[in-house]
Amino acid sequence: MQLFFEQFPIVVRSLNVGFLQTLKLFFVTLIGAIPLGLVIALGSMSRVKPLSILSRVVVWIIRGSPLMIQLLIIFYFPGIVLGKPIWGGGEGGRFAAASAAFIINYACYFSEIYRGGIQSVPVGQEEAGLVLGMTKPQIFFHVKLSQVIKRIVPPMSNEIITLVKDTSLARIIALQEIIWAGQAFMKSSMGISGAIWPLFFTGVYYLACNGLLTLLFGWIERKLSYYKV
Amino acid sequence: MAILEVKNLRKSFGATEVLKDISFTMEKGQVASIIGSSGSGKTTLLRCLNFLELPDAGQIIVGGETLFDAADPATQKERELRRKRLRFGLVFQNFNLFPQYTALKNVMLAMELLAKDKTADARNRRTPDEIEREAKALLDQVGLSNRMENYPWQLSGGQQQRVAIARALALKPEILCFDEPTSALDPELTGEVLRVIRSLKSSDRTMIIVTHEMAFARDVSDHVIFMDGGVIVEQGDPNAIINNPTQDRTIQFLSRFN
């Protein structure tokens, strides 16, 4: 027990460093995937056939294969093909590769949510805007957007909570996120070796993070509950 | 001079021709009712007038200006159509109110957007104060002065349709179209909406009403158009058509209402 109290601050300090990397990957993914998802959604709804087919095929491939394989391909494949790695060495290079893989993967999931949200707005809303002399962009921003957001908040919150947990996959390319940090204590790290509890303890971080996100999304949903669609 | 001339309008969806050579004229201030069985093309005709559908053939002429000519692509540019739509208004069967806005904001929104539009007519470049005053006056006119801050879901169907009517009036369309404005309402709510529509009759407002309310059509309109299978079978004086139809198809259709 005494040992535990001696180990605890050391472990927490180490896990904090890993968790920072987890959070960085989480936010970078959101910042990249939220707008990229919109681009893909607009592409897949485009009237230009080749564009919509291309978008849908990309979404199908990305959603149909494991994120872990996508990580490995994005990390190693350019190096194999070009003969030299493009991601640079060290943690920075691994982070860049992981970010690219996560952004592409999550953009595809988000794009399907957006598409569903946009297409679920009744066509009568657009027609009402048109007969009132509105332009297409005015209709999108003043009539549809709020309704789309209201509809996509619940599925987006599910997806974003999944993202928090999915970041742990990045350790397949040795990104030093929190699970990687926890696992290190099983071998040896910071003078502690053969300890498994730090790995279990990482769960607390995920729970705390997702608890906060759940509160945040609940708040947004309540903010938008003043009207019904 | 006629305010509206519809000439030889045709519209097909795929292989089915839904409007077959539709022609009629209206004078300013007239109210026309369009009656006819389901699928006869009434909604399609109103949608063509509001350029939600583009006719395959024919012309739409308002106040002497050819707004649309199927043979002249220059009349069909999207930018132009948006401006031309302002000459018509359309009240939908299922209201299509904007759910995220209050009744007042529903009426104000299009006025606000138009006021910001540099290319809009001078009469539409209104100040925020004028817009709010105008919207409140319109809601008052349809009997909803105590409902302005309510959202659509807080209103009954009849109230929602009256908001939709106020919204359509906001841009002062020359020709206001109603597509079965009471068909989505419980019977006890149709009266209030029909009363409002009747009260809108005025010498400078032209109205076209698609309706299944025969007594209303007879009492409120100056002109009745009976459509069947995409053609106008019979049109003319409301009493003559509804009380003494001459065509077999009209007689058959009207017999269902007695």
Ligand SMILES: Nc1ncnc2c1ncn2[C@@H]1O[C@H](COP(=O)(O)OP(=O)(O)OP(=O)(O)O)[C@@H](O)[C@H]1O
């Ligand atoms: N967008 C469309 N695509 C294909 N067919 C259509 C479309 N819109 C209407 N139609 C067809 O055109 C015909 C006329 O439809 P319309 O809605 O104009 O009839 P209506 O007289 O308004 O009928 P109702 O009294 O039921 O409202 C119908 O057979 C309908 O199925």
Ligand SMILES: [Mg+2]
């Ligand atoms: Mg109809």
